Amino acid sequence: MALAGVRVIELAGLAPAPFCGMILADFGARVIRIDRTKMAMTVDTQARGKQSVALNLKSPKGVAVLKKLCVQSDVVLEPYRKGVMEKMGLGPDDLLKENPRLIYARLTGYGQSGSYAKAAGHDINYLAMSGLLSMLGRSSEKPHAPMNLMADFAGGGLMCAFGIVLALLERSRSGQGQIIDVSMVEGAAYVGSFMWKSRSIGLWNHPRGENLLDGGAPFYDTYRTSDGKYVAVGAIEPQFYQQLLQGLDLDPADLPSQMSVSDWPKLRHTFTHVFATKTRAEWGQIFDGTDACVTPVLSQDEVVSHPHNRVRGSFLKDAQGEISPRPAPVLSRSPAEPSLSRDPFIGEHTHSVLQEYGFEKDQIEEFLSVVYVKKTRKKIF
Numbered sequence: 095m096a097l098a099g100v101r102v103i104e105l106a107g108l109a110p111a112p113f114c115g116m117i118l119a120d121f122g123a124r125v126i127r128i129d130r131t132k133m134a135m136t137v138d139t140q141a142r143g144k145q146s147v148a149l150n151l152k153s154p155k156g157v158a159v160l161k162k163l164c165v166q167s168d169v170v171l172e173p174y175r176k177g178v179m180e181k182m183g184l185g186p187d188d189l190l191k192e193n194p195r196l197i198y199a200r201l202t203g204y205g206q207s208g209s210y211a212k213a214a215g216h217d218i219n220y221l222a223m224s225g226l227l228s229m230l231g232r233s234s235e236k237p238h239a240p241m242n243l244m245a246d247f248a249g250g251g252l253m254c255a256f257g258i259v260l261a262l263l264e265r266s267r268s269g270q271g272q273i274i275d276v277s278m279v280e281g282a283a284y285v286g287s288f289m290w291k292s293r294s295i296g297l298w299n300h301p302r303g304e305n306l307l308d309g310g311a312p313f314y315d316t317y318r319t320s321d322g323k324y325v326a327v328g329a330i331e332p333q334f335y336q337q338l339l340q341g342l343d344l345d346p347a348d349l350p351s352q353m354s355v356s357d358w359p360k361l362r363h364t365f366t367h368v369f370a371t372k373t374r375a376e377w378g379q380i381f382d383g384t385d386a387c388v389t390p391v392l393s394q395d396e397v398v399s400h401p402h403n404r405v406r407g408s409f410l411k412d413a414q415g416e417i418s419p420r421p422a423p424v425l426s427r428s429p430a431e432p433s434l435s436r437d438p439f440i441g442e443h444t445h446s447v448l449q450e451y452g453f454e455k456d457q458i459e460e461f462l463s464v465v466y467v468k469k470t471r472k473k474i475f
């Protein structure tokens with residue numbers, strides 16, 4: 095796999111860093127997650143392929159062990175507030191001094207500088223600061239965050255994984271490691287560059303929810319079908335829009351022009367009425383195989399069995415029977431091979447990892463006082 099041989103120390107975080115660690119593990123890196131010794135249960139639901147070492151970083155010995163693991167690794171991935179690692183003597187200056195090849199990834203909400211750098215926050219806060227949240231939501235409604243997708247994952251974990259791969263590639267030429275400062279505000283905004291770069295063509299001139307791609311256009315929206323399900327319509331180009339009208343059995347001569355913005359509410363009313371006359375499956379029989387850009391809105395449970403996704407194997411089932419997306423993208427010669435085994439228990443690999451990293455038996459025994467908790471995840475809510 096592309097990242098085979100890369101050794102990563104992931105300090106246990108909430109969601110973005112665990113996602114980054116999972117991506118690296120899926121593509122072959124050896125990811126060792128450093129857990130707290132007092133955690134009964136991990137919140138890392140993205141732990142496939144990782145190992146877990148439990149260390150008390152409030153103890154100097156625990157810090158010393160972590161330092162030795164870090165300086166013998168390629169990547170350190172830390173998800174803490176600015177300054178926490180420095181407080182433990184594990185900041186970039188400390189670790190890069192001992193291992194100049196180390197790639198030190200710092201995944202935070204606001205980055206390592208700026209007045210918010212030490213402030214707590216979560217995805218919605220970072221998305222708000224990125225400028226994108228102000229553009230998300232239905233017309234005349236308040237801004238609405240798309241779950242914690244944009245900052246935690248797109249602009250956070252995935253952006254951090256991208257930065258780590260860039261730094262690994264650069265190190266293959268320079269032999270030098272470096273620090274990666276991942277700000278989820280900036281990562282989310284960067285993912286949304288199109289929203290800034292396309293202002294000049296007027297794509298976002300109207301208020302939230304009234305533009306072509308944010309729910310304003312009736313030919314770029316979702317519609318409820320007679321069985322209470324939904325279809326998604328993305329017929330932007332005129333040639334695809336014509337096929338949409340054909341499938342809906344609507345005569346263009348009876349309708350306003352596609353790009354008549356003032357008529358979009360009327361057009362949406364017509365589409366809403368027509369889509370409500372058939373089931374989602376019936377619309378699928380009409381539109382599948384056409385370029386009308388109409389697709390079923392599939393639930394998390396339906397995606398795995400949809401013929402298109404099934405043929406590609408787009409979703410996998412692990413040894414516990416849990417369905418989740420397969421890694422993306424698919425590399426032709428060195429594809430990801432995600433682990434299908436159960437997630438690690440907290441501290442499960444403390445002994446084997448410390449032994450492998452050259453710790454003496456008595457040192458290891460000391461850290462084995464932590465009996466790892468054989469607990470998988472339980473429902474929180």
Ligand SMILES: C[C@H](CCC[C@H](C)C(=O)SCCNC(=O)CCNC(=O)[C@H](O)C(C)(C)COP(=O)(O)OP(=O)(O)OC[C@H]1O[C@@H](n2cnc3c(N)ncnc32)[C@H](O)[C@@H]1OP(=O)(O)O)[C@H]1CC[C@H]2[C@@H]3[C@H](O)C[C@@H]4C[C@H](O)CC[C@]4(C)[C@H]3C[C@H](O)[C@]12C
Nearest residue numbers: 108109129130150151152173174175202203214215216217
């Ligand atoms: C996980 C589910 C999804 C959450 C997603 C959410 C929407 C997000 O946006 S996550 C992104 C959060 N932001 C960042 O990651 C940016 C960078 N990080 C930070 O800014 C901060 O870490 C922080 C704000 C996130 C947290 O600050 P905090 O003060 O807690 O910590 P830090 O300042 O970073 O310092 C870390 C301290 O910890 C010490 N440490 C670290 N490792 C060790 C160790 N091995 N041993 C000892 N000590 C260690 C370190 O030294 C630092 O100490 P100091 O402070 O002294 O320096 C979650 C969605 C719902 C959640 C559940 C729900 O809330 C109910 C339960 C609540 C309960 O309290 C916890 C369990 C829950 C089930 C909870 C579980 C999950 O959180 C959820 C499922």
